[in-house]
Amino acid sequence: MVVVLDLEDVSFSFDEKVHVVSGVSFRVDGGERRAIVGHSGSGKSTLLALAAGILAPSSGEVMWFGRSLRAMDDDQRAALRLAEMGLVFQGAELLPELTLRQNVELPLRLLARPWRGVALPLLERLGLDEVAERLPSQVSGGQRQRAAVARAVVHGPRMVLADEPTGALDSEAGATVMRLLRELTSEQGTTLMVVTHDMAIAGECDVITRLADGRVA
Numbered sequence: 311m312v313v314v315l316d317l318e319d320v321s322f323s324f325d326e327k328v329h330v331v332s333g334v335s336f337r338v339d340g341g342e343r344r345a346i347v348g349h350s351g352s353g354k355s356t357l358l359a360l361a362a363g364i365l366a367p368s369s370g371e372v373m374w375f376g377r378s379l380r381a382m383d384d385d386q387r388a389a390l391r392l393a394e395m396g397l398v399f400q401g402a403e404l405l406p407e408l409t410l411r412q413n414v415e416l417p418l419r420l421l422a423r424p425w426r427g428v429a430l431p432l433l434e435r436l437g438l439d440e441v442a443e444r445l446p447s448q449v450s451g452g453q454r455q456r457a458a459v460a461r462a463v464v465h466g467p468r469m470v471l472a473d474e475p476t477g478a479l480d481s482e483a484g485a486t487v488m489r490l491l492r493e494l495t496s497e498q499g500t501t502l503m504v505v506t507h508d509m510a511i512a513g514e515c516d517v518i519t520r521l522a523d524g525r526v527a
Contacts (some may be wrong), residue, residue: 312375314469314501315361320370321388329357332524333370334438338469343492343502345512348521354505357521358473361503362395365389375468379385392420396462396500398472399493402454404446410457411442417465432460436490452483459487469501476511488514 315338322331331353338507347353358364360372363379372379374394379387380450391397396417404413411429414500418425429511431441441449446457455475462470472491477485488504495502504515512518520527 313337313373313457314340314375315444315447315503316371316373316376317357317361317382318370318371318373318423320357320367322353322360322365323368330524331360331367332356334524334526335370336526338501338503340501341499342517343495343515344504344517344519346503346505346519346521347507347509347512348527350507352521353524354521355473356524358471358503358505362391362397362471364391365390371409392417393465394468396465396467396470398455398458398470398475400474400477402451402458403448404454404457404461406446409440409443409445410449410453412465413446413457414460417461421465423465428464430461432464436460444523447516450483452479452486455479455487459490459494463498463500466498467500469503470495472502472504474505474507475507477510484508484511 317334318335320331323329328369335359346357348354360367366380414429415425419427430442433439438453438456441453446454476478476487492514506512
């Protein structure tokens with residue numbers, strides 16, 4: 311089994327007194343669906359940011375397919391996120407001046423890959439074809455989050471990292487978003503790591519890692 315992500319004794323502190331993540335180690339295998347759970351303030355979102363190379367660990371190593379993220383510069387990490395990762399955030403984080411279709415097309419355009427006609431079939435599958443040409447401000451939160459899922463998977467990433475992707479949604483919309491994440495990543499053979507406080511969502515994953523006070527509990 312290929313190891314996609316390997317966290318080796320990873321810690322992160324804002325200063326010497328505020329330890330957000332402390333000595334976390336685990337591996338994520340290819341095709342695995344892993345949930346990171348814990349109470350608010352347990353370090354879940356920080357851990358996801360470390361895994362994505364958005365934050366650099368204070369100590370320890372984050373290895374991506376055997377490559378150290380610490381050894382890369384900011385531009386290299388950004389290029390890796392664009393090409394090999396798909397990110398979904400709690401607030402969707404769509405660009406407000408672009409339509410849903412244009413938001414979904416964006417990773418392909420930035421990667422200089424064929425993009426014309428790619429987004430609409432995916433948006434149609436996610437029930438967004440009728441609102442594809444609307445701006446994010448003109449659709450519901452659930453629709454924005456489904457568009458964010460489409461944007462995260464449209465370029466066939468090696469791993470999707472989702473930070474509380476259902477946290478701002480009602481239970482029905484949240485279950486729909488998680489189902490779509492699970493289905494799309496499974497079809498692509500893409501690894502999934504999702505941060506959540508919802509044990510019903512976590513229960514749909516293969517492996518659950520629980521954090522408490524920045525440590526694996």
